[in-house]
Amino acid sequence: MALTLPTHSSPTVIPLRRTPKPTLRRANHRVCVASGGAPLLQVNDLRAKIVESNVEILHGVNLTVNQGEVHAIMGKNGSGKSTFAKVLVGHPDYEVTGGSVVFKGENLLEMEPEERSLAGLFMSFQSPVEIPGVSNDEFLVMAYNARRKKLGLPELGPLECFSYLMEKLELVNMKPDFLNRNVNEGFSGGERKRNEILQLAVLGADLAILDEIDSGLDVDALRDVSNAVNRILTPEKSLLMITHYRRILDLLNPTHVHVMDKGKIARTGDISMVEAIEADGYETVST
Amino acid sequence: MSGIALSPAALSPVIPNRIRKLRPKASLHAQQAFTSDPYVLELAETLEESLPSSPSTPLPLHNLRHASSEALLSTPWPSRRHEPFRFTDLSFIRQSRILPVHLPPAVYAGALSALSSPSLLQRVSQLLSQFHHHDIFWSINGIAAPDLTLIYVPENCHVDNPIHLHYTPPHATTPTPNTMHLSNPRVLVIVEKGAHVQITEEFSNENQNHPYWTNAAFEAVIGEAANLTHSYIQTQSFRAAHIKWTSVRQESSSTYKLTEVSSGGKVGRHNLHIQQLGPHTVTELSTLHLSVGDQTQDLHSSLVLDHPRGYSRQLHKCIVTHSQGQAVFDGNIKVNRYAQQTDAGQLTRSLLLEPRATVNVKPNLQIVADDVKCSHGAAISDLEQSQLLYFQARGIDINTARRVLIFAFGGEVIDKFPNSSIRDKVRSQIKTLLDPSSDSSSL
């Protein structure tokens, strides 16, 4: 399993000088060649139920994300988008009842949630939980050190991490006092979303799944968040965002757009499908 | 037997004197062959001035001070040029402003039997008679307490340095089977009108497996608008019985804040009784009980609100990590008829981390008054799945996540200790108990 740390915070400068194909790199938007990279995530006929109630929510999801691709999943409330994302990170509320998920050539479903994270899978939660009594910086240092340990690097003390964290805070346009607050405790909706992106900035990812990262964000916050995502995820990294809105799609330029309906991917297309959805709702595209 | 060690800050109820001013003499000596160090002279003078003058300094103490002050006149501050300090640099002391640490002169902290002031003795008897019989352990302490440690803070006196009462257990002589040493320390705190003081009681242990019985009693009278901040830490041996009474009487507009963390004892039982004597009182009680072995932690508290516009908050938290561990909480808050516009809150939360661990909680808010704001709640749970997943989803393994979350649960109470050195100390004690394999600094 390969794992990379986000060492370059601003990847946009170098490619312009060094590579003859700047269009393959992200300048200000991510521009990718469709299906250029190797398969990163392969989901095949994935079925999952809620452990507590035994109700099946995912009824056979199929999806492939290749290296460097940007995917978007849209779909009605309650269609199973968040459940899909949470099943991928190994949330204990759900049990996989069928199908397979391969991530970087490995069986993802056999991995513990922390192993999935260390393997390079990141998900920003639609509703991140509050963790009273644990400060944001303590949490970030722990998570960052878990990653360093996995890479065989020495763990760092809180002071040694400080400048690294400050750099990441700046990237998401957050104030330093954010670090002293308890994780998500008393955070506004927008602050929670920024905090998820801060974690992505600190940890990096080969595949970032952003579950409604744009909901509840004002225009400025949305711009901060998309700028940060564009800078954190270098062109060979992949992105899977779940959203209801066009604004973030325009900022992050998906190569593939999927519509989820009743626990399945009902349709796949490109950005042009979004216009049809905006005009006529999900009914026309999912049938 | 348990003794009470007062911290150095508390060790100056001694009645000192001032021999003379050093300054004139110093300039006299300056012209002579041997040199006086102006820094040392100034330090000596500051120290002499910080001691209250009294005619009745005992002769040996008087002589000690006299001889020492003579010696300091011709002693320079040690520097690296002095052979005994060649490798030890003390200049950073010299570069600091030195402030003598003393209790204010009118504060008394010491044995009741050593108290000579008749008026103070009379005040003590008057106040002591107002405490009623509580239970058998209270009375056992009452007949057996060899002396009474008195902390007396006169009107409007603000004591800046916390007073630390350290109770050490009896020394481990090889215990014969079925015997227990019993000690009965007793403390009386009088905080007169408008005065402020912080008191820490620490019951420690020297040997985790030594059986003994500590039967302690602590009484406090808090005068009008006075303030007592009380910290109580109990880490006695896992074979000890620790029984403790805390009985507090609060005059109007006074404030009493108690923070307790108990993790020791085979049985730890805290009886806490607070009686309000006038309106506008503030009472804040926070307790963390931890049972990591075959042990019981028990808090029985009663708070009686009899007067208008009182404010009280009680937070009880317990963590039981052992299948034979137990926590007990019986918390009674009575809001009586005249206690209108009282704001009383009570919350108990238990974390049971073993399937067979038990907790018996009986939060109990009895309200007779009708115009009051009262809230209470009780929750017993394991750790939250969704919180654990959040850690894991960021690459943190589940054991670390559990440890951090358990500790954060208790941290809410530990954070309430007013003193940062106590907070740090208790944090590391609790970390070690929750995860004996870890070195506590790595969390």
Ligand SMILES: Nc1ncnc2c1ncn2[C@@H]1O[C@H](COP(=O)(O)OP(=O)(O)O)[C@@H](O)[C@H]1O
């Ligand atoms: N942990 C859970 N407990 C109970 N019901 C759940 C749980 N997770 C998801 N569901 C249900 O599954 C369906 C899909 O939910 P979700 O995946 O959150 O939809 P979406 O994100 O597309 O809006 C909804 O009906 C939701 O109520």
Ligand SMILES: [Mg+2]
């Ligand atoms: Mg959702």
